[in-house]
Amino acid sequence: MSNDIDSYETKSGKRYQARWRDSAGVQRSKSFRTLTEAREHQKKVTGGQRGGIGCSLDWLIDTYLIAREAEAAAGVIELTTYENYEVHLRLHVRSDEIARKKLSELDTPAIQQFLRRLAARLSPPYARKIRVSLSVMLKWGVGEGYLTHNPARDAKFALAKRHKAPNLDLVENFDEVDVEAIKIPTPAAAVAILAAADAFDETGQAGAQFRLLFAGGMRPSEMLGFPVKMMRFGPDGRAELKIVQRSEHMRGTIGPVKSAASRRKITLGKEASSVLRKYWIAIGQPTDGLLFRTRSGRAHLYSNFHQDVWSPILAAAGCAHEVSSIRTFCGKRLAEGGREKVKREVKRWKPIYTPHHGRHFAASALIAAGAAPKKLQRFLGHSRIELTMNVYGHLFPDQRADDDFADAIDRQLASAS
CATH class of the missing domain: 1.10.443.10 (Intergrase catalytic core)
Incomplete structure (x- = not known):
């Protein structure tokens, strides 16, 4: 990264502008009131004052979750919020190849490629939640001095597919087609x-x-x-x-x-x-x-x-339909140890409303x-x-x-x- 500090006069006094290039080669700048603040900033973006620039994304995940867990224990955030962050980052980000990248190598194209891989294996709503958790963590890393900018800020998922037209051959009357944003009982x-x-x-x-x-x-x-x-x-x-x-x-x-x-x-x-x-x-x-x-x-x-x-x-009220799924159960004990895995078809009721629909x-x-x-x-x-x-x-x-x-x-x- 190349760095420089320029000074210029304003109506309120002298200001100092720090200029540098990030890991993606993008020219960035930031103004400060004092030369000391500008120099401290340049030290942070060049040498990694907190030691994070030379570390991997995997390391940042651990560091971030430790901080969030402490906040949950202190009541600053809800325990459920911390657990969601943990599942998203440990299960879906750490398991991807992007976790091995150094923080200095993280750029928007790298995040964009990760989002494509994420969208290929997860539902769009859940993939968006993971992107939010990742972006929040990277933004936190900027505030802590581990990153110079948030590379996930401009990384987006592809446009969602257009809704399919209903099969009108299966529709008997006007009221059967719902066009409202939410389905209300x-x-x-x-x-x-x-x-x-x-x-x-x-x-x-x-x-x-x-x-x-x-x-x-x-x-x-x-x-x-x-x-x-x-x-x-x-x-x-x-x-x-x-x-x-x-x-x-x-x-x-x-x-x-x-x-x-x-x-x-x-x-x-x-x-x-x-x-x-x-x-x-x-x-x-x-x-x-x-x-x-x-x-x-x-x-x-x-x-x-x-x-x-x-x-x-809801099944008794006629507001659910029966669906089938394959589940794995433990069978008889095996001679070499453990139990055999038995797959069975299981039928269950799938309600058309959730408890939130009462609200x-x-x-x-x-x-x-x-x-x-x-x-x-x-x-x-x-x-x-x-x-x-x-x-x-x-x-x-x-x-x-x-x-x-x-x-x-x-x-x-x-x-x-």
Whole structure:
């Protein structure tokens, strides 16, 4: 790398501009207020003050994850966030040939080639998550002085394939083709799902859980980690709930809610409140701990809830279809040790909705009742109104407004004829 420092005068005084070429040969520059700052910067980009420039990407992965793990232990980031970084980087970046490259050799073309290999073996949504984790790590490396720039910043995946046109030979009516951004359960589907949940177990736990999703608009993690202390019933029988914590999906540990806006109070309707109260009485009216707990008092894992509760209930409600997959099981013991591997076809139910769709239904029901966007934002616990409008904005305009909008074109054409 070639380096130089120039000085120039400004209205606020002298400034110093450091110029250098990075590992890709690109000319870069940065201004500083003092000559000392400029010289320190040049030392960092030429000699690798922190020792990272001469190390490999594999080394940076270890260094980065150690720092992130310490942040998770201190509560700065969620443990789930650290675990996602670890899986993405150790399993999908370290296993690739790019991990053996020195940091000084990392450039945008190298990252671009890695993304092509990644896209060839993973689904587009998951590959994009790994790219984000890699870019975040490289940006962190820039801040720590291990890299001069983030080579992943301009590396992108190829454009996504266009959506296929539906097979209209299999479509019987207008309503069967969905063109909305998200699939929201219809009121009839929601009624069928809640009825199946009520019949699922004797204590009424599933019915109460589903009411918090479909009537309370809770995130699944908020429902699974909901504390009894934050629930009370008013004189009219309505349940008032304060959402202050959630269960982390992967471990079932209890942690803070997603953001400050997620700390909120919601009130359930009379029907949902009645179901919740019956369940609370059935389990002995506890005053402490989690509302939905395992025998050991811990939160249910999201994966267990989805497999053991959500999927069979949606199957009973007619909102799931049966799929087949090949799974490997352990067979009889082998003479040379170990067990034989037996592959079998396994059938399971695949729901057409996820637990998060209960939240979508609650939002759509409030919009249909005339709720203002800001009111909906507070109900859902969104930190920004933009998020609320990006997800649910298409539900707000009424049909009359759409018709008037379309008629405006006819009026313009008529005036010119």
